[in-house]
Amino acid sequence: MKIAILSRAPQSYSTGRLRTAAVQRGHTVKVLNTLRFAIDLSGPEPDLHFRGRPLSSYDAVLPRIGNSITYFGTAVVRQFEQMDVFTPNTANGISNARDKLRATQILSRHDIAMPATAFVRNRADVRPAIERVGGAPVVIKLLEGTQGIGVILAPQVKVAEAIIETLHSTNQNVLIQSFISESRGRDIRALVVGDRVVAAMRRTADGDEFRSNVHRGGRVEAVTLDPAYERAAVRSAQIMGLRVAGVDMLEGNDGPLVMEVNSSPGLQGIETATKLDVAGAIIDYIAHEVAFPDIDVRQRLAVSTGYGVAELVVHAGADIVGTTLGDSGILERDITVLTLNRGTTVIPNPRRGQVLQAEDRLLCFGKMDEMRSMTPSRRRRASVRKLPKLPKPTPAA
Numbered sequence: 001m002k003i004a005i006l007s008r009a010p011q012s013y014s015t016g017r018l019r020t021a022a023v024q025r026g027h028t029v030k031v032l033n034t035l036r037f038a039i040d041l042s043g044p045e046p047d048l049h050f051r052g053r054p055l056s057s058y059d060a061v062l063p064r065i066g067n068s069i070t071y072f073g074t075a076v077v078r079q080f081e082q083m084d085v086f087t088p089n090t091a092n093g094i095s096n097a098r099d100k101l102r103a104t105q106i107l108s109r110h111d112i113a114m115p116a117t118a119f120v121r122n123r124a125d126v127r128p129a130i131e132r133v134g135g136a137p138v139v140i141k142l143l144e145g146t147q148g149i150g151v152i153l154a155p156q157v158k159v160a161e162a163i164i165e166t167l168h169s170t171n172q173n174v175l176i177q178s179f180i181s182e183s184r185g186r187d188i189r190a191l192v193v194g195d196r197v198v199a200a201m202r203r204t205a206d207g208d209e210f211r212s213n214v215h216r217g218g219r220v221e222a223v224t225l226d227p228a229y230e231r232a233a234v235r236s237a238q239i240m241g242l243r244v245a246g247v248d249m250l251e252g253n254d255g256p257l258v259m260e261v262n263s264s265p266g267l268q269g270i271e272t273a274t275k276l277d278v279a280g281a282i283i284d285y286i287a288h289e290v291a292f293p294d295i296d297v298r299q300r301l302a303v304s305t306g307y308g309v310a311e312l313v314v315h316a317g318a319d320i321v322g323t324t325l326g327d328s329g330i331l332e333r334d335i336t337v338l339t340l341n342r343g344t345t346v347i348p349n350p351r352r353g354q355v356l357q358a359e360d361r362l363l364c365f366g367k368m369d370e371m372r373s374m375t376p377s378r379r380r381r382a383s384v385r386k387l388p389k390l391p392k393p394t395p396a397a
């Protein structure tokens with residue numbers, strides 16, 4: 001395959017290793033500076049220029065988008081997606097992961113355990129939020145920090161309030177998060193590639209530091225992960241839409257607590273700690289998947305008028321609870337059930353014999369009208385009405 005690595009740091013350990021791993025496997029590889037692309041929207045087809053010339057064709061792209069260029073970098077990745085070039089990490093996945101709040105919001109609806117987190121803006125809401133996550137000591141985080149910068153441990157509520165107010169006054173958004181003291185300055189970094197963890201390490205903070213980032217002097221050692229940690233890491237990456245990710249987890253009393261999902265994980269620490277060829281695993285995965293670029297299913301399926309994708313919930317007490325999918329009448333209504341979600345398990349392509357349970361969620365493709373008629377509680381779309389008579393403006397005194 002012919003692969004482009006998007007990176008502004010051709011000399012860095014990670015980029016170098018990825019390039020070498022690709023060459024060793026007989027692939028053609030180019031490292032392209034992300035900021036030298038031009039997105040061309042003038043022609044009939046999505047296009048890209050690089051250093052002022054039309055870009056030659058690639059089978060795959062591996063984005064390594066630094067924090068400082070997220071907006072432009074994800075725009076370039078999105079353009080590759082529009083051109084049907086395979087990327088393990090989509091533009092959406094990268095932007096979702098980059099914003100710690102957005103990532104937490106997305107993960108929280110999927111039963112991924114995380115440290116209790118709050119997000120507020122008004123001064124009056126700061127103290128109740130601190131109390132809700134468990135009081136002091138409390139962790140305060142800038143939304144887009146990396147390498148431990150922008151992560152603060154406030155020992156007292158008063159100090160926390162002062163820090164948060166100061167940051168708010170300079171228009172910085174911050175997360176308020178419960179301090180997981182039992183992790184004692186340690187955390188787990190799991191490198192997810194595709195649907196498995198290919199390498200994992202434990203990082204231990206230096207001295208009395210609580211942040212275990214390698215850039216903050218953290219030491220690294222290889223670990224074999226408990227299945228619970230492996231599952232949490234793989235699911236988190238998958239939910240974020242990332243096929244290559246570094247998932248950071250704290251070791252809580254009740255198991256893994258996911259802190260963040262990194263879309264451009266560094267390879268030096270993890271390869272040194274584990275002596276594993278992580279770069280090779282990434283390249284092998286891309287070569288294996290290259291024929292199937294991720295597609296935006298909703299976007300593709302919504303192009304026929306009147307048809308679309310929707311999720312139907314089997315409400316407790318509904319007639320179809322306990323019947324099979326085949327007997328439920330759903331399939332006769334020109335509706336195709338793509339997946340059945342039950343709690344945290346997903347049953348792809350459920351068969352006619354599948355028995356439906358209360359609270360099952362069916363991801364369906366079909367006629368929007370038919371699907372709407374099956375969700376009783378929502379209001380139907382009304383035609384546009386005439387503006388009601390407004391009171392006459394009172395003449396100015």
Ligand SMILES: Nc1ncnc2c1ncn2[C@@H]1O[C@H](COP(=O)(O)OP(=O)(O)O)[C@@H](O)[C@H]1O
Nearest residue numbers: 115139145146147148149178179180187211212
């Ligand atoms: N809620 C927390 N409780 C205890 N330690 C934490 C908590 N949040 C972060 N840390 C420590 O701080 C480090 C950096 O936090 P993280 O959210 O990963 O930010 P960054 O993006 O800067 O790496 C983590 O690796 C961990 O060691």
Ligand SMILES: [Mg+2]
Nearest residue numbers: 147148248260
């Ligand atoms: Mg981190």
